[in-house]
Amino acid sequence: MKTITSRDNPLYKDLKHLAGSSQARRKAGQTLLDGVHLCQSYLALRGAPLHCIVAEGALANPEVADIIMQCESAHAYVTAMPDALYNALSQVEHGVGLMFLIATPVLAAPGVLTASAVLLDNLQDPGNVGSILRSAAAAGITQVYCSSGTAFCWSPKVLRAAMGAHFVVDIHENVDLAELVKAAAIPVLATSGYATQRLYDVDLARPVAWLLGHEGQGVAHDLLALATHQVVIPHLGQIESLNVAACAAVCFFEQLRQIQSK
């Protein structure tokens, strides 16, 4: 384990830059995972990080000590620093004092849709994007495609909300969703409050692609027109719409219910 003591240390300066700038993370193809849960998930599912960074005040924490041991066994760099330096990097208030520097995965260009997938058109809220990734992973859907207007998936807020889903799902960003939908080999289902076909009346016990849209405007009209089905989640009462992440969960788990009841 090495120790950093100065804000002028080159590694520290790099980390500070990454921590503070979404553009820097995109450009470097790297991001930071903050907290024990995300780091444990990464170790279990993807292996060692590029670098394990720990606050000195966290060294005595048994979960942190165990993670450091695993990183050192895998010959990953481990660097400790004073709590004040660590806290200037971290976006987590009252966090435990542990983060991983990781490379964001580089994926091949998206091919033809053949397996169940989620398509996110212009989703804005990082919490919604993270929750959708988490629900998809829990429902066994491992392909995610995001339009260029969708929140950057490897941002700290999306990572926190997804609770490790990033490490079991292939996330394609900046995708031309219209091209993807046109070429799809499976049905593409868009949810819409104006649709007349009920979600429950569609055969979901097969691979389908779920097309979900912007929190306020929904799926863009031209994209919606390309979908194989437009479906509605039947509702009661005077509130006519659902949060997009809630809507996604209902769709994914209805698909899983149909698959499992076959």
Place this chain on the structure above:
Amino acid sequence: MKTITSRDNPLYKDLKHLAGSSQARRKAGQTLLDGVHLCQSYLALRGAPLHCIVAEGALANPEVADIIMQCESAHAYVTAMPDALYNALSQVEHGVGLMFLIATPVLAAPGVLTASAVLLDNLQDPGNVGSILRSAAAAGITQVYCSSGTAFCWSPKVLRAAMGAHFVVDIHENVDLAELVKAAAIPVLATSGYATQRLYDVDLARPVAWLLGHEGQGVAHDLLALATHQVVIPHLGQIESLNVAACAAVCFFEQLRQIQSK
């Protein structure tokens, strides 16, 4: 319509205090609804506010003008103020410049649970609480009971996330959930990742109470032990849990599916 021009105006000082302090809102039994959508919903579902507050820059907006007209027809106070004063009140960035001051509803002490309900035990995140209120309202569930540790439902973040659900749902706060569950006349279902009974194997085509817990720890153990059923949402893949608001949506809409397919 009156106009405020000074930060020393007594109404402005009251509004500023309410806008900045959750404690002040609780104590006054009043809150602020910010934005056209929430104000329109309130007018449609609950009627006129105590006071309609508008930024001078928003007066030309046709939706705002329509809302002001409705307020004046109902003899509600309408007060305009310079944009700078309004923006110092509002928590919405780039908002349209309209808010309502309303009284938060005063409800009778909770009786015995007989209608479908949602019980929130120590939920922390305002976005989750708001999403759950919205899903409940859309699924036709109109009774919500919150433990004292749950996020205050009439805060701006919860109001924004619930998109008007507050105005069709009865929200009881600071409720002793253990007493409520013990006396319930309907089954109380808690979701738990450790449960063995599948959500889909329970008869939900009847009134039930959904017990949902803290984002990290779930429902408190003593409370969980009082539930009639502990149910699990079957999942696939390596991610074993769902966001609590996603979980709530799956439960509420499975109940509605069963009710509608009877």
